[in-house]
Amino acid sequence: MTIHTVKLLFCNFTHYDQHRAFFNYDKLKLHRTYVLNPIWLTNAVYCIINSPTVKNASGGFNINVLPKIIDVNSEDNAAVEEDKLLFIVAMMKEFELIYQIDDENYVVPDLLPIEQNVYEFKSVVTLKFIVEYSDFLPAAIIPRLMVKMHKYIYRNQVWKTGMVLEEKILFQSIGNIVLDKESRRIIIRLAGKRKRDFLTIIRNTIEEINVDYQELKTTEWVPLPDLLEEEECLVKYNELLGCEEVGEEYYFSGELRKKYLVGHLLDGIESHFSRAIKKAVPSKINNKCKIFISYCREDVGYMKALEKHLKPLERLQKVEPWHDGCIVPGEKWEEKIFGELRKSSIVLCLVSSDFIASDFCQKELKEALTAHENGEQEVIPIKIRPCYWDGLPISELQGLPRKKDSWLKNESDDATWTEIIRSIEKVVDRMNEPKA
Secondary structure, eight states, rough: OOOHHHHHHHTTEEOOSSSSSSOGGGGGGGOOOOOOOOOHHHHHHHHHHHHHHHHHTTTTGOOOOOGHSSOOHHSSSOOOOOOHHHHHHHHHTTTTSSSSSSEEEEGGGGGSSSSSSOOOOOOOOOOOEEEEEESSOTTTTHHHHHHTTTTGHHHHHHHHTTEEEETTTTTHHHEEEEEEEETEEEEEEEEEEEEEHHHHHHHHHHHHTTTTSTOOEEEEEEESSSOTTTOOOEEEEHHHHHHHTTTEEEEETTTEEEEEEEHHHHHSOOOOOHHHHHHOOOOOOTOOOOEEEEEOOGGGHHHHHHHHTHHHHTTTTTTTEEEEGGGTOOOOOOHHHHHHHOOOOOOEEEEEEHHHHHHHHHHHHHHHHHHHHSOEHHHHHHHHOOOOTTTTTGGOOOOOOSTOOOSSSSTTOOOHHOOOOHHHHHHHHHHSOOOO
């Protein structure tokens, strides 16, 4: 990546007054850092991306080596302070130049090795989908996709033009995402119990990236089934959508001299309900179920675990979670909290002795329970830490996990979290069912 490319990424966020230019980005307010000299930031990022140390490590680096990599002494004769390092790294993450492995280690996808390291499928039952770019395929598509989906990267199987992704909790699916530069195609092949839903997440993420490029034209292709691996015959996804819209039950392939059920082909890629929603309100529909998370400060670790486990539903555009950590500095916090509470369809209450003892949590709960009784909201207790709550109004509601005396073992109880998320998904799907 050239310094010119880095400058282009940052230029829209540089503001000017009569005397100087300065850099400010709203999403990074918590770092409380304002860059009066944007060239310093650009050069710092350029130093990292072009560092021999980072290149020799195939794009990987530890945040502790950055003071040696970034030459700030020529700018202000001062050592790199920790808050400056965190700001630089946060900025690179925000602009999808790097992704994070753990608290200290990061990867620059643009510097990954060229050699492919694809997943070898044990099952022959796979779902294949192709995104083709008509005239121009931006070089940053795959690195940016990697950054956005880095939480799903399987056993560090990544290379410069592809990756292996796995979602093992909710969808139990795995697959290869491979870029074919010559044909300007991203080829997706998935296997697993809910591979269609995992594909939806990947497609939505690719579409998010594509929107950033003006007049970028793509075509989505679906392979026709029942062919040998080497005998591929593709049909445009939009062609199948058009057939469904005009009531054509079958798609006829002249090349194969064979008819295929249109609904069957489409259902393999996207649910009928999702297609109906998009057709009713094209492209800009917001069908997400707003979820309010009520918790006490002592249980912030459980809240973050819940937020992480809700991510698949969020990426499927089924839910939009909110908690008080989303409040922007300067907002009237109590007014914001109750405003979001009233806008939500589902209220998840993280039940513990501290939650029961918290006056503010009980204030939230009282309003939510009133809305629940009026049929305006769904209140769901999530039993995170065993406590005595018998006889309280919230204990009369069906909690999760469902068994009466079952509670989460700890924040990392993935099996129970999976059960909880699946139950929440059922509630969301029920809410989204078309009304008779």
